[in-house]
Amino acid sequence: MNVSGTGVTDAARQSSSSINPDGWVDEHGDFLYRYALMRVRRPELAEDLVQETLFAAVRTYTAFRGISSERSWLCGILKNKICDHFRKLAHEVSFTDLEFLQDEMSHKFIDQGWNHDLGPAEWKPEAEAALDRKEFWETFRSCLDKLPQRVADVFMLREMEEMDAGQICEALRISQNNLWVMLHRARMALRECLELNWFERKSRMNTKSDERRR
Amino acid sequence: MSGVDKSSSSPAENPSLLTGRNWFERLLIRLIASHTPKCREVVRLLSQSMDVKLPITTRIKLRFHYLMCAWCQRYEKHLRALRKVSSALPEHVDDCCSETLPDSSKEGLKQALRERKPE
Numbered sequence: 001m002n003v004s005g006t007g008v009t010d011a012a013r014q015s016s017s018s019i020n021p022d023g024w025v026d027e028h029g030d031f032l033y034r035y036a037l038m039r040v041r042r043p044e045l046a047e048d049l050v051q052e053t054l055f056a057a058v059r060t061y062t063a064f065r066g067i068s069s070e071r072s073w074l075c076g077i078l079k080n081k082i083c084d085h086f087r088k089l090a091h092e093v094s095f096t097d098l099e100f101l102q103d104e105m106s107h108k109f110i111d112q113g114w115n116h117d118l119g120p121a122e123w124k125p126e127a128e129a130a131l132d133r134k135e136f137w138e139t140f141r142s143c144l145d146k147l148p149q150r151v152a153d154v155f156m157l158r159e160m161e162e163m164d165a166g167q168i169c170e171a172l173r174i175s176q177n178n179l180w181v182m183l184h185r186a187r188m189a190l191r192e193c194l195e196l197n198w199f200e201r202k203s204r205m206n207t208k209s210d211e212r213r214r
Numbered sequence: 215m216s217g218v219d220k221s222s223s224s225p226a227e228n229p230s231l232l233t234g235r236n237w238f239e240r241l242l243i244r245l246i247a248s249h250t251p252k253c254r255e256v257v258r259l260l261s262q263s264m265d266v267k268l269p270i271t272t273r274i275k276l277r278f279h280y281l282m283c284a285w286c287q288r289y290e291k292h293l294r295a296l297r298k299v300s301s302a303l304p305e306h307v308d309d310c311c312s313e314t315l316p317d318s319s320k321e322g323l324k325q326a327l328r329e330r331k332p333e
Contacts, residue, residue, distance in 0.1 A: 021327035025320050034311040035304055047319055054323060058330040075304055112252035119285035120292055127295035131302055137309035140299060158265070159300035165265040184261035191292045194299075 019061050024054060028071050032078055038141075039082050039156060041149075049085065053078045079161045086157060087171040095150050095172040120191070123199045136198060143193035147186055154179065155186035243282045250279040256286045264293055 032053060036046035056077050057064075064073055108118045130136035144152055154172065157163050169176050235243070251259065256279055259272060268276075280287040303310075315323075 019332065021330075022324050025315075025323050025327070029315045029320055029323070030313075031308060033315040034307045034313055037313055038307060038311055043313075047315065050315065051323055051326065054327055055330060058327060058332060061332045072305075079304075109254045112254040114253050114283075114285045120288040122288065123292065123295065127299055131299070131306070134309045137303070137306045140303065141310035156300070159297060160304055162301065180258075180262050180265065183265060184258055187261050187264070187293055187296060188257065191289070191296055194296070195292075 019058070021054060021058055024057065024070070024074065028074050031071065032074060035075065035078060036082070039153075039160075040085060045085075049078065049081050052081050056081070083157065083161050083163060083167075083171065086153060090172045093150075095154060095174050096178055121195055121199065123195070127194075130198065139198050140194065143190050143197065146193060147189060151182050151186050154182045155190075158183060246278050246282050250275045253283060253286055256283070257289055260286070260290050260293055263290075264297060 029050065032050045033046055036049040036053075037043060040046055040049065053074060057074055060077075064070075068076075108115055114120075144156070147155065154168065154174075157168055157171075158165070163171070165176065165179055168174075169179050172179075174182075250256075256276065259268060259276065262268065263273075263276075276286075
């Protein structure tokens with residue numbers, strides 16, 4: 001009994017007494033707030049999302065098995081809340097960003113082939129090597145900030161909250177074609193921004209500015 | 215990349231691909247170019263392939279296109295890296311943001327949470 005019972009007692013103790021919302025606020029509050037703020041941009045709205053997340057966490061705590069870390073569990077709940085937020089927002093605003101849908105990258109192609117001076121450069125060292133660098137994330141963040149708001153929203157729903165294409169179209173009430181164009185433009189702009197601002201290509205940058213002057 | 219100075223219009227006439235090639239290789243490249251989408255279309259399809267599975271015929275055309283276009287192939291690699299980076303952003307949010315939840319809000323949250331019970 002003692003040997004086999006230990007596991008049960010531990011599990012029982014875990015599910016009943018280790019719930020510690022105060023600890024969640026102290027340990028993960030800022031993290032959740034930062035993520036929410038990055039996504040919805042308004043502090044009071046971000047605070048609301050954090051609160052909703054933690055309320056839902058208390059409600060569903062018994063279902064949390066501790067397979068993932070507490071932080072990624074809370075982050076998962078927040079992601080769902082963010083998706084809900086945009087679903088509601090789509091009733092009020094249009095996510096079809098017509099301005100951005102105009103082709104901005106024409107200079108990269110000549111007669112539909114790559115302009116040789118402006119084709120994608122080799123990324124060295126590779127992106128994976130940058131993931132531990134704080135400066136890299138600052139650069140990436142500033143690249144995201146340069147995107148038009150609605151386009152960034154759509155891109156992040158796809159890549160960070162990991163909604164699939166169909167779910168996004170339904171939630172934001174946009175056509176699939178529209179979604180593809182927005183994602184395409186977002187990826188193109190972000191790829192370009194990372195290349196110019198993180199992956200070194202000074203010589204190419206000079207060529208580029210010559211090109212612009214012409 | 216050699217021959218960049220003579221930049222020209224379509225991938226088929228891409229000098230970095232055609233210079234120093236024999237007539238047969240040049241013919242092959244022209245053939246591929248005329249049967250696969252142009253780069254501008256390829257990058258659009260590559261982005262789409264990140265969201266839906268493209269038809270097999272389109273995927274084959276893209277493979278053939280890569281035989282003569284290193285840029286588009288690189289572009290696809292970059293899109294995959296971009297996905298990896300973006301999905302890792304949530305866990306690195308502390309690296310790029312410094313805002314903090316105000317202390318008063320934290321206290322309010324704790325207070326509200328104490329009154330809640332698991333289902």
